[in-house]
Amino acid sequence: MLETLINGALVGALYGLYGLGLSLCLGLMRQINMAHGDFIVFSAFLALQVTGFLGIHPLLAMPLIALIMFAVGWAVQRLFIERTLGRGDMPPILVTFGLSIILQNVMLELFSADTRSLDPGVLGAAAVKLGPVTVGILPLLTLVVSVGIFAVTAKIFGATRFGRAVRATSDNEQTAQLMGIATKKVFANAMGLALAISAVAAIFYGMRGTFDPSTGPERMLFAFEAVILGGLGSVWGTLFGGIILGLSQSAGTLIIPSLGPLVGHLVFLVGLLAVPNGLFAKRART
Amino acid sequence: MNSVSPFARSLFALAITAAILVAVPLVASRQAVVLITEVAAVLSIALMWNLLAGFGGIVFMGFQVFIGIGGYTLFVAANSLELTPFPLVILSALVCATFGLAITPVLFRLGGAQLAIGSWVVSEVVRLVVYHTNSLGAGGGISLTAMRGVNRSVRILATYSTSAIVLMTALVLCVFLMRGRFGLALRAMKDSPVAAEAMGVPIRRTQTYILLITAAISGAAGACYYMIALQVSPTAAFSVNWMALILFSVILGGIGTLEGPIVGVVIYFVLRETMGNIGSLYFIVLGILAIGVTLFAPAGAWGLLRTGFKFDVLPIRRKMPSEINLRERKIISEASLL
Numbered sequence: 001m002l003e004t005l006i007n008g009a010l011v012g013a014l015y016g017l018y019g020l021g022l023s024l025c026l027g028l029m030r031q032i033n034m035a036h037g038d039f040i041v042f043s044a045f046l047a048l049q050v051t052g053f054l055g056i057h058p059l060l061a062m063p064l065i066a067l068i069m070f071a072v073g074w075a076v077q078r079l080f081i082e083r084t085l086g087r088g089d090m091p092p093i094l095v096t097f098g099l100s101i102i103l104q105n106v107m108l109e110l111f112s113a114d115t116r117s118l119d120p121g122v123l124g125a126a127a128v129k130l131g132p133v134t135v136g137i138l139p140l141l142t143l144v145v146s147v148g149i150f151a152v153t154a155k156i157f158g159a160t161r162f163g164r165a166v167r168a169t170s171d172n173e174q175t176a177q178l179m180g181i182a183t184k185k186v187f188a189n190a191m192g193l194a195l196a197i198s199a200v201a202a203i204f205y206g207m208r209g210t211f212d213p214s215t216g217p218e219r220m221l222f223a224f225e226a227v228i229l230g231g232l233g234s235v236w237g238t239l240f241g242g243i244i245l246g247l248s249q250s251a252g253t254l255i256i257p258s259l260g261p262l263v264g265h266l267v268f269l270v271g272l273l274a275v276p277n278g279l280f281a282k283r284a285r286t
Numbered sequence: 287m288n289s290v291s292p293f294a295r296s297l298f299a300l301a302i303t304a305a306i307l308v309a310v311p312l313v314a315s316r317q318a319v320v321l322i323t324e325v326a327a328v329l330s331i332a333l334m335w336n337l338l339a340g341f342g343g344i345v346f347m348g349f350q351v352f353i354g355i356g357g358y359t360l361f362v363a364a365n366s367l368e369l370t371p372f373p374l375v376i377l378s379a380l381v382c383a384t385f386g387l388a389i390t391p392v393l394f395r396l397g398g399a400q401l402a403i404g405s406w407v408v409s410e411v412v413r414l415v416v417y418h419t420n421s422l423g424a425g426g427g428i429s430l431t432a433m434r435g436v437n438r439s440v441r442i443l444a445t446y447s448t449s450a451i452v453l454m455t456a457l458v459l460c461v462f463l464m465r466g467r468f469g470l471a472l473r474a475m476k477d478s479p480v481a482a483e484a485m486g487v488p489i490r491r492t493q494t495y496i497l498l499i500t501a502a503i504s505g506a507a508g509a510c511y512y513m514i515a516l517q518v519s520p521t522a523a524f525s526v527n528w529m530a531l532i533l534f535s536v537i538l539g540g541i542g543t544l545e546g547p548i549v550g551v552v553i554y555f556v557l558r559e560t561m562g563n564i565g566s567l568y569f570i571v572l573g574i575l576a577i578g579v580t581l582f583a584p585a586g587a588w589g590l591l592r593t594g595f596k597f598d599v600l601p602i603r604r605k606m607p608s609e610i611n612l613r614e615r616k617i618i619s620e621a622s623l624l
Binding site for chain 1: 402
């Protein structure tokens, strides 16, 4: 049982990583991306193609996939999302939901509805004994990489010119422009970063579980729950939100194996009612 | 055209629609009647989502939840009580409205764009609960055994009538609500909740009412839809494809107008019936069209038509009172000069 919960927490680190990209969108850029989960699944398919074609380990393909997804994010922001900003809540939701449906069906056409996974090689079976429990190397690696990416992201958005520019733009675009910030390019880079992070998450997802073109929306819901549980606008909060979600899901699987996601959703709803601003919410800036 | 008051014109359009709906089973083939039953159910749902999101600004992206609950309610009630299913759409409506009320605390914690995903989570929860409940048929779903004793042509006609009544209710509700104080409050709230509240619009109550109304009608329409199918399963009833269908028809037709969803649903069915069953390619085309329309022609097909005709079939537009006053004053002052 302890082992299940520890594994749940480690899966939670992956959910946190799903959430980080969405957290940048929702919390820092204050825009929505309903296709977030589909971009994750798309990255996983991309990794499958690249590893198959080059015959390399998924982890080695990671930089390339992240780079490609950065470009995709940049283009999506410039071509679609940017044109909807300042027109209310509805247009960004409609456009990104449209993208989500298109992506799902394009993947269905290209890769069929078969369930796939990325081959983790020797990493798949490797495990270490930590006291009374055995923990897989791959889940541990996911945690380490997640924490590393969270640290870098928190640094980027907390302490660099670029991070300040993003926050300034989402606070007040016109004033940011007056201060000499190329707001549209800044947002395009931030969106690129969000999808590059999602690509890293996608490769761990593909190595640890199975994916098919229809699994995107569920990833998006997990990501969203991690963001909201952790507190909107807090980067580290998303990691803890993800871990809470992972723990809840593994607790659910202890009751009935297929009940994990439902228990996760319910914990999210209860959390939303009990702590509306999330666990690590920053006080609203005025 | 100006000699007829806009309200009379709306009533006239509603009367014609009702007349057409009455005439359909008399002249159309059985196959056409079944198709129109489906169109009526889908159109009712699209009208309701448009009322909620397009007019009320509550972008509820888990709207399939009401379709599923409506369908399941009717199936379970009719099967277990061994009743004629048709009048039970009222029960579906009531259950959906109650469910709508129950989720408001969660829903209205999340504003704007977050509500979109939050409502999706709610829909997933219901789907998973149904999926794991054996008495609801679990993953396999249930069939409408209560319909077994009913003669086929009676069944088709009665399902059609129920669906047509739901559609007329939806249309009448749209016109009356949007022409009245409530519609004004709704649109004010969408444009600026703060300003609307300052003008005395009770935001939370207005939002709750519109959610309950749209949930009820969509539940009834969902029940009608699954009465045609005779079979309901969690994967299909709570599918995100429902949301894609609703969203694409409302966007293509023109979001935030009453005529828009009607045009959109007609476009959707014409495309579906002519393009045949090409599955995923069809959704890709619809998605591209919807994005194109949102970015470049936000008023949709009806908006484009309207710029040509300058004519509303179901007029709900209002003139600013000051504008009318100014014009009257100008006429008076001109008259006094003469």
